[in-house]
Amino acid sequence: MSKRNFTDHALVQLTLMRMREFIREPEALFWSMIFPIALAAGLGIAFRNRPPEVLKIAAVTPHLAEALRREKLLDVMQLPSELAEQFIRTGKVALVAEPGADGSVIYRYDDTNPEGRQARMLADQAIQRASGRQDPITGNDQIMREPGSRYIDFLIPGLIGMGIMGNSIWGPGFSIVDARRKKLLKRIVATPMPKHYYLLSFLVWRMILLPVDVGVPLGFGILVFGIPLRGPIVALVGTCVLATLAFSAGGLLIASRVRTIEAASGLMNLSMVPMWILSGVFFSSQRFPDLVQPAIKALPLTAVIDALRANMLQGSGFAQIAPQAAVLGAWLVVCFGLSLRLFRWR
Amino acid sequence: MPGLVRASPTQAALRVRNLRKTYNDVVAVDGLDLEICSGECFGLLGPNGAGKTTTIEICEGLTEADSGEVDVLGLRWSSDAPALRQRLGIQLQETQLAEKLTVSETLRLFRSFFHQGPGAEEAIRVVQLEEKRDARVGALSGGQKQRLALACALVGDPDLLFLDEPTTGLDPQARRQLWDLIEEFKAAGRTILLTTHYMDEAEKLCDRVAIMDHGKTIAQGTPRELIASIGVEHVVEFSAGNAAVDLSGIRAMAGIRDVRTENGNVLLQVTELHKAVPALLDELTRQGVPLTELRTHSATLEDVFVHLTGRHLRDE
Numbered sequence: 336m337s338k339r340n341f342t343d344h345a346l347v348q349l350t351l352m353r354m355r356e357f358i359r360e361p362e363a364l365f366w367s368m369i370f371p372i373a374l375a376a377g378l379g380i381a382f383r384n385r386p387p388e389v390l391k392i393a394a395v396t397p398h399l400a401e402a403l404r405r406e407k408l409l410d411v412m413q414l415p416s417e418l419a420e421q422f423i424r425t426g427k428v429a430l431v432a433e434p435g436a437d438g439s440v441i442y443r444y445d446d447t448n449p450e451g452r453q454a455r456m457l458a459d460q461a462i463q464r465a466s467g468r469q470d471p472i473t474g475n476d477q478i479m480r481e482p483g484s485r486y487i488d489f490l491i492p493g494l495i496g497m498g499i500m501g502n503s504i505w506g507p508g509f510s511i512v513d514a515r516r517k518k519l520l521k522r523i524v525a526t527p528m529p530k531h532y533y534l535l536s537f538l539v540w541r542m543i544l545l546p547v548d549v550g551v552p553l554g555f556g557i558l559v560f561g562i563p564l565r566g567p568i569v570a571l572v573g574t575c576v577l578a579t580l581a582f583s584a585g586g587l588l589i590a591s592r593v594r595t596i597e598a599a600s601g602l603m604n605l606s607m608v609p610m611w612i613l614s615g616v617f618f619s620s621q622r623f624p625d626l627v628q629p630a631i632k633a634l635p636l637t638a639v640i641d642a643l644r645a646n647m648l649q650g651s652g653f654a655q656i657a658p659q660a661a662v663l664g665a666w667l668v669v670c671f672g673l674s675l676r677l678f679r680w681r
Numbered sequence: 682m683p684g685l686v687r688a689s690p691t692q693a694a695l696r697v698r699n700l701r702k703t704y705n706d707v708v709a710v711d712g713l714d715l716e717i718c719s720g721e722c723f724g725l726l727g728p729n730g731a732g733k734t735t736t737i738e739i740c741e742g743l744t745e746a747d748s749g750e751v752d753v754l755g756l757r758w759s760s761d762a763p764a765l766r767q768r769l770g771i772q773l774q775e776t777q778l779a780e781k782l783t784v785s786e787t788l789r790l791f792r793s794f795f796h797q798g799p800g801a802e803e804a805i806r807v808v809q810l811e812e813k814r815d816a817r818v819g820a821l822s823g824g825q826k827q828r829l830a831l832a833c834a835l836v837g838d839p840d841l842l843f844l845d846e847p848t849t850g851l852d853p854q855a856r857r858q859l860w861d862l863i864e865e866f867k868a869a870g871r872t873i874l875l876t877t878h879y880m881d882e883a884e885k886l887c888d889r890v891a892i893m894d895h896g897k898t899i900a901q902g903t904p905r906e907l908i909a910s911i912g913v914e915h916v917v918e919f920s921a922g923n924a925a926v927d928l929s930g931i932r933a934m935a936g937i938r939d940v941r942t943e944n945g946n947v948l949l950q951v952t953e954l955h956k957a958v959p960a961l962l963d964e965l966t967r968q969g970v971p972l973t974e975l976r977t978h979s980a981t982l983e984d985v986f987v988h989l990t991g992r993h994l995r996d997e
C-alpha cells in the first residue's frame with residue numbers, strides 16, 4: 336500500500352468534490368461573480384452624486400419673478416395664475432408665488448413635500464433680500480463631496496455582506512438537498528467517513544471561495560468608485576471569515592432536514608429576505624422603530640454590515656467591532672451545533 | 682486481490698435473529714432469522730416489497746430495527762459502528778453518485794474514507810472501467826454506473842459485501858458482466874449478501890438463498906435443496922388454444938404434482954418428464970383437444986416461489 340499523502344485525506348477529498356461541483360457548473364460560477372458587480376454598478380449609477388438640483392417654481396407677476404430669479408437654485412417661470420394653479424397641482428412646479436394684500440407675498444406649496452418646503456425657504460430668502468434685507472452674519476460655503484460619505488460607500492459594505500450571506504446559504508443548502516434526494520448522503524454515511532467532515536467540507540470550501548465572494552464587489556468598489564478602506568485590513572478579513580462561517584452554518588441548518596429543492600428555496604428565502612430588508616443593505620437600519628432595534632442588531636447580516644461599515648468607513652479595528660463579532664460567533668456556534676444534531680442523512 | 686485469507690468458513694459473518702421493522706402500518710420485516718457463513722455468497726430472493734432492502738439496510742447499520750438482534754462480523758452496531766464501517770462494502774439500491782465527478786475522482790473520494798484498501802486505480806481495473814476512468818459519472822451507462830457503485834463498495838477491502846439488487850434494470854450483457862465480477866469476489870473468499878428478484882441470478886451466484894415474502898423467510902437453503910424440496914424436477918406448460926381442457930383428467934395422471942392455469946396456459950409440475958409428456962399427449966388426444974403450444978423447463982427457484990406462494994416473483 337502506498338504512503339498516504341495530503342490529498343488522500345477525507346476532508347481534502349470532500350472539499351475537492353465541492354470545488355469540482357462548483358467549477359463544473361459554469362452558470363452558477365458566472366452568476367455568483369456577475370450578479371454583485373451588476374448590482375453595485377446599477378445602484379452606483381442610480382445614486383451617483385448629482386449637482387444640487389434646481390427647483391422649478393412659478394411666479395404670477397413680473398415683479399415677483401424678477402426678485403426670485405436672483406436665487407440661482409430656483410428656476411422661475413412667470414405664469415398667469417390659472418396656469419400656475421394647474422402646474423402646481425400636476426407637480427410641474429414646487430411652489431407658486433402670488434402677490435397678497437398690502438404688498439405681502441403668498442406662497443402656495445405642499446408642506447409635506449421636501450421640495451416644496453425647500454422652495455419656500457429659497458423663495459422667501461430671495462424676496463426678502465430683493466426688498467432690501469441685510470443678513471447680519473455672512474456665511475461662507477465650503478462644499479464636501481468626499482469618498483466615504485457617498486451612497487456608494489454606504490452601499491458596497493452592504494452588498495459584500497449580502498453576497499457572503501447569499502453564497503454561504505445557497506451553496507451548501509442546494510448541494511446537500513440534491514445529495515439527499517439522490518441518496519448520495521445515505522451512501523456516504525454508509526462509509527466510515529466521520530460525519531462532521533462532510534459538513535466541515537462546506538465551511539472549508541466557502542473559506543476558499545471567500546476571496547472571490549468579497550474580492551469581487553470590494554475590488555469593483557475600489558477601482559470604479561474609489562471607496563475607502565480606512566480600518567485595519569485584518570479586521571475586515573476577520574469579519575468576512577466569521578460571517579462566512581456563520582452563514583454557512585446557517586445554510587447547513589436550513590438544509591439539515593429538507594428533502595426537496597422547493598422546500599429548501601422556501602426556507603432560504605424565508606430566512607434571507609427579512610435580513611435583506613431589515614439589516615440595512617440599501618438604507619440604514621436606524622430607520623426602523625427603536626423598539627425593534629435590538630432584534631435587528633442581533634441579526635447576523637446586520638452584524639456583518641455594521642462591522643464592515645465601521646471598519647471601512649470609520650476605520651474601526653477589532654476592539655470597536657467586537658460586539659458584532661460576538662453576534663456572528665454566537666450564530667456560528669448555535670447553527671453548527673444544531674445542524675450536527677438535526678442533520679438527516681437520508 | 683489483497684485479503685485473500687479470510688476468517689474460517691464455518692464462522693458466522695452475519696447473524697440476524699427475530700428481526701422486526703414496521704413503517705407506520707406496514708410490516709416491512711416480520712421476525713426474520715438469517716445466518717450467513719464466512720466466505721459464502723448468500724442471496725435474499727423475493728418480490729417487490731418483500732422487505733429485502735429493509736433487512737439489508739438494518740444489517741448495514743443504516744436503518745434501526747424495532748426489535749431483534751444483528752451480529753455483523755461478531756460486532757454490534759450499537760457499540761462498534763466505526764470499526765464495522767471500515768470492514769463493510771456497501772452498494773445501495775438506487776444511489777446516484779455525484780454526476781460531475783469523474784470515475785477516478787469518485788473512487789479516490791470513497792477510498793479516502795477507509796484506512797486501507799486497494800486504491801482507486803486498482804478498483805477501476807477490477808471493475809473494468811479503465812476506458813472510463815476520466816469520464817464524468819453522469820455520462821456513464823447504467824451498467825457502468827453499477828460497476829462504479831460496486832467499485833465504491835470495494836475500495837475499503839471489505840470482509841463483508843452487501844449488494845442490494847446489483848443488476849436490476851441492466852441489459853442481459855451488462856448483467857452477465859456483473860455476475861462475472863461477483864464470481865471473482867466469491868473466488869477471492871469474500872462474504873457476500875445480495876438481494877435480487879431474479880431467480881436465475883440467485884441460482885447462478887448464491888451458495889445459499891433465503892426466499893422472502895411479506896417480511897419473512899419462507900424457505901432457506903442451497904438453490905438445489907430448495908428446488909428439490911418441492912419434489913418437482915420439471916415444469917410442463919401447454920396451450921390448447923380456445924378448446925376446453927378437462928383438468929381433472931390431467932390431475933389423475935401419474936407423476937403430476939400440481940396443475941394450474943395461467944393466462945390460458947396450463948402448467949404442470951412433474952417429477953419425471955419422460956413419462957409425463959407422453960401421458961399428457963395421450964390424455965389430450967383422448968379428450969380430443971388440439972395442442973397449440975408445448976414447453977418444458979427444469980424447475981427453478983421461481984417455481985419454488987410459485988409453489989410456496991401461488992404468485993410469481995415478478996409481476997410481468
Ligand SMILES: Nc1ncnc2c1ncn2[C@@H]1O[C@H](COP(=O)(O)OP(=O)(O)OP(=O)(O)O)[C@@H](O)[C@H]1O
Pocket residue numbers: 704705707708709727728729730731732733734735736774878
Ligand atoms: N421509508 C419507508 N417508509 C415507509 N414504508 C417503507 C419504507 N421503506 C420501505 N417501506 C415499506 O416496507 C416494505 C418493504 O420494503 P423494502 O424496500 O424492504 O422491499 P424490497 O424487498 O427491497 O422491495 P424491492 O424489490 O422493490 O426493492 C414495502 O411495503 C415498503 O413500502
Ligand SMILES: [Mg+2]
Pocket residue numbers: 733734735774845846
Ligand atoms: Mg429493495
